[in-house]
Amino acid sequence: MSQNIAQTIIKSGFDISLLLNADAAPIEKTFVVPVKYDDEGEVAAGFEITSKNSGPYQDAIRETTVGTIKRSQQKNKQIDGKTDEGANALYDLGEDRNMRIAVAVVVGLPGFVDKGVPVPVTPEIVKALLTKMPTWLDKIIAALEVDANFLTV
Numbered sequence: 001m002s003q004n005i006a007q008t009i010i011k012s013g014f015d016i017s018l019l020l021n022a023d024a025a026p027i028e029k030t031f032v033v034p035v036k037y038d039d040e041g042e043v044a045a046g047f048e049i050t051s052k053n054s055g056p057y058q059d060a061i062r063e064t065t066v067g068t069i070k071r072s073q074q075k076n077k078q079i080d081g082k083t084d085e086g087a088n089a090l091y092d093l094g095e096d097r098n099m100r101i102a103v104a105v106v107v108g109l110p111g112f113v114d115k116g117v118p119v120p121v122t123p124e125i126v127k128a129l130l131t132k133m134p135t136w137l138d139k140i141i142a143a144l145e146v147d148a149n150f151l152t153v
Contacts, residue, residue, distance in 0.1 A: 028054075031149035032110060033139050047126075047140055048108030051150035060104035064097045102140040103127050 029051070036045040050056055071077045079093075080086040106126045112119040119125060130137040143149055 029150045030107060031143060032108075033136075033143045035133070035136050035139065036111065043111065045109075045111030047106050047136065048110055049105040049140055049143060050107055052144050053150070054105065056104040057101065057144070060101045064100055068093070098137060098141050099127065099130060101144070102130055102137050105140065105144065
């Protein structure tokens, strides 16, 4: 029985030589987070995003984390989470971090048009869309957590 389990793992696992090979191309797979479907159930519009392994994601995490560390070291900028004001400020910082991450990872806007013309991907447009429709921000953040959306090996 354990031989069969081992064989199954070998067939369905990672070939680490493909993953760790220095000559291998970086994993650049994107994923479309759907926000609208057509009558046939196909994605009509969505956000094409990069993974948590991507440079834009890593840069956004670093930027927001460094900012948080710097803020926490300045006595006049420390936030008291026990107060309503402090708890609201901490919540706003978390939401700002999620927005920065989402804006950083969006690389395409398939299906979004303006008067029939495809919408270009700019931080301003992405932020405006996610501010208008906060549930779309939540969908992007949730999709980032699913590794299977981005695996190619």
